Amino acid sequence: MERLTIATQPIEGQKPGTSGLRKKTKVFMGPHYLENFVQSIWNAIGGVAGKTLVLGGDGRYFNDRAAQVILRMAAASGARKVIVGQGALLSTPAASNLIRKNETDGGIILSASHNPGGPEEDFGVKFNTPNGGPAAEDVTARIFEATKTLTSYEILEAQDPDLSQIGATQLGGMEIEVVDPVASYAALMEELFDFEAIRALLGSGFRIAFDAMHAVTGPYATEILENRLGAAQGSVLNGTPSADFGGGHPDPNPIWAKPLVDLVMGPGAPDFAAASDGDGDRNMILGRGQYVTPSDSLAVLAANARLAPGYSGGLAGVARSMPTSRALDRVAEARGLDIFETPTGWKFFGNLLDAGRITLCGEESAGTGSDHVREKDGLWAVLLWLNILAETRLSVQEIMRRHWGEFGRNYYSRHDYEAVDAARAEAMMEALRARLAALPGQEAGTLTVAEADEFAYHDPVDGSHSEGQGLRVTFEGGARAVFRLSGTGTVGATLRVYLEAVETDPAKLEGDPQEALAPVAAAAEALAGIKAHTGRDAPDVMT
Numbered sequence: 001m002e003r004l005t006i007a008t009q010p011i012e013g014q015k016p017g018t019s020g021l022r023k024k025t026k027v028f029m030g031p032h033y034l035e036n037f038v039q040s041i042w043n044a045i046g047g048v049a050g051k052t053l054v055l056g057g058d059g060r061y062f063n064d065r066a067a068q069v070i071l072r073m074a075a076a077s078g079a080r081k082v083i084v085g086q087g088a089l090l091s092t093p094a095a096s097n098l099i100r101k102n103e104t105d106g107g108i109i110l111s112a113s114h115n116p117g118g119p120e121e122d123f124g125v126k127f128n129t130p131n132g133g134p135a136a137e138d139v140t141a142r143i144f145e146a147t148k149t150l151t152s153y154e155i156l157e158a159q160d161p162d163l164s165q166i167g168a169t170q171l172g173g174m175e176i177e178v179v180d181p182v183a184s185y186a187a188l189m190e191e192l193f194d195f196e197a198i199r200a201l202l203g204s205g206f207r208i209a210f211d212a213m214h215a216v217t218g219p220y221a222t223e224i225l226e227n228r229l230g231a232a233q234g235s236v237l238n239g240t241p242s243a244d245f246g247g248g249h250p251d252p253n254p255i256w257a258k259p260l261v262d263l264v265m266g267p268g269a270p271d272f273a274a275a276s277d278g279d280g281d282r283n284m285i286l287g288r289g290q291y292v293t294p295s296d297s298l299a300v301l302a303a304n305a306r307l308a309p310g311y312s313g314g315l316a317g318v319a320r321s322m323p324t325s326r327a328l329d330r331v332a333e334a335r336g337l338d339i340f341e342t343p344t345g346w347k348f349f350g351n352l353l354d355a356g357r358i359t360l361c362g363e364e365s366a367g368t369g370s371d372h373v374r375e376k377d378g379l380w381a382v383l384l385w386l387n388i389l390a391e392t393r394l395s396v397q398e399i400m401r402r403h404w405g406e407f408g409r410n411y412y413s414r415h416d417y418e419a420v421d422a423a424r425a426e427a428m429m430e431a432l433r434a435r436l437a438a439l440p441g442q443e444a445g446t447l448t449v450a451e452a453d454e455f456a457y458h459d460p461v462d463g464s465h466s467e468g469q470g471l472r473v474t475f476e477g478g479a480r481a482v483f484r485l486s487g488t489g490t491v492g493a494t495l496r497v498y499l500e501a502v503e504t505d506p507a508k509l510e511g512d513p514q515e516a517l518a519p520v521a522a523a524a525e526a527l528a529g530i531k532a533h534t535g536r537d538a539p540d541v542m543t
């Protein structure tokens, strides 16, 4: 086994986005591309000599090859040990759990999350720090800086170690421990939730469906929902991970998981249904005849978390990303909980969770989680919902009616314009940005602007500051429109327009969201000129 030093040159554009570095798979497979980025991670964290890391991914195309390259690079740079999920598979929350449980020096997750996979689609690499969470902005900035000055990387010339068998092996003096990807995570879930109560619910004729979308949660959901909780066999749909996610987008929303939505809206619907994304950190919650928006789900979980053993002591506080609806704020206010508003991306919750300022947090993009790990966690959200349903014996629809009746309803929808010409999208944002200060008092469609600004975040724990985190316009009466460019796309720019309207009139709590939001959508168009700037008549995706 020979340790090689390979000469290389900086590769442009290796700048981590909202969640790690995401590019077309072919780009990642290009000469030195993966190696450069991984060596830059090592360089940015002071090397990996003597360190222990966790490694795994969502099973997409190139996951297996990339894992072998990273192992040989870790060994060449003197890492002590790498803990790898069997078959190089780990869901994102399970990787976070292993990083924490084993008190490691961090880990690498191979995933482009909800983006499609395959040779023509997307791949991604993300570094998580010893707290189990995605690297904070100062670390990702150091990684990016390192990519710009790189001249060589270290790699071992060796045969591929066998990652298909659980157990310990060696690679050039480095220990590799191949672990069951599910075991430690499932044990953590048993600590947090009342499995007996959920088992009783599922044994009482309550039927569930979980769509793993051909992605990494299949084995987790099968073990936890079917084997341990006794859900009927076949409750887990599309449960075998595949390299191209069955040719679909592993994105749990009403567009990409439409068959599941059709199932709960049709005859013979199950009582509860859910889906998760490519890497298992997102969730979509459904009940018979009911779609629960992620923002509402977060609010419901915050209001009812006490019903689960892991949260029976109450919540220290809660947080949501800025574009997430303010349904959570209503719960926080009613319950006297501290609430924080952070920029988009899970990395911004890390400090609040580490400092014990919050217990629960979430994003409108179908991510909810708690202080049990430092990532959002799809199956965790499903289990907390099931625990709440087991305790209350209410239907999902009844839970939502009760929630809106108590707190009011924040109608909410996100309109995405995908693969827009980047310069045109930037121009739209720039034009709106320039007008923000002048907007208060102006009319936009049938609404009047109350406040407008560009969101910046001051981290109350470490004092760090993040600028340019989305343009937000609040209207009189409490409606809101937020504009942001995505940091996870791989083609052009994706414009996200987040729309919200508050309703407390008991007679208007069960309307159609797009109808309730039509005045806000019209106001957003009037203010930003989306159609003229992007050349698009309508959004590509509405969630």
Ligand code: VG1
Residues within 6 Å of the ligand: 018, 019, 112, 113, 114, 115, 277, 281, 282, 321, 344, 345, 346, 363, 364, 365, 367, 485, 486, 487, 488, 489, 496
């Ligand atoms: C999107 C979501 C954001 C989420 C991020 C990573 O980012 O909006 O809320 O944290 O994806 O989620 P952006 O920059 O495209 O809006 V995942 O499940 O893709 O790791």
Ligand code: CO
Residues within 6 Å of the ligand: 092, 113, 114, 277, 278, 279, 280, 281, 282
């Ligand atoms: Co994800």
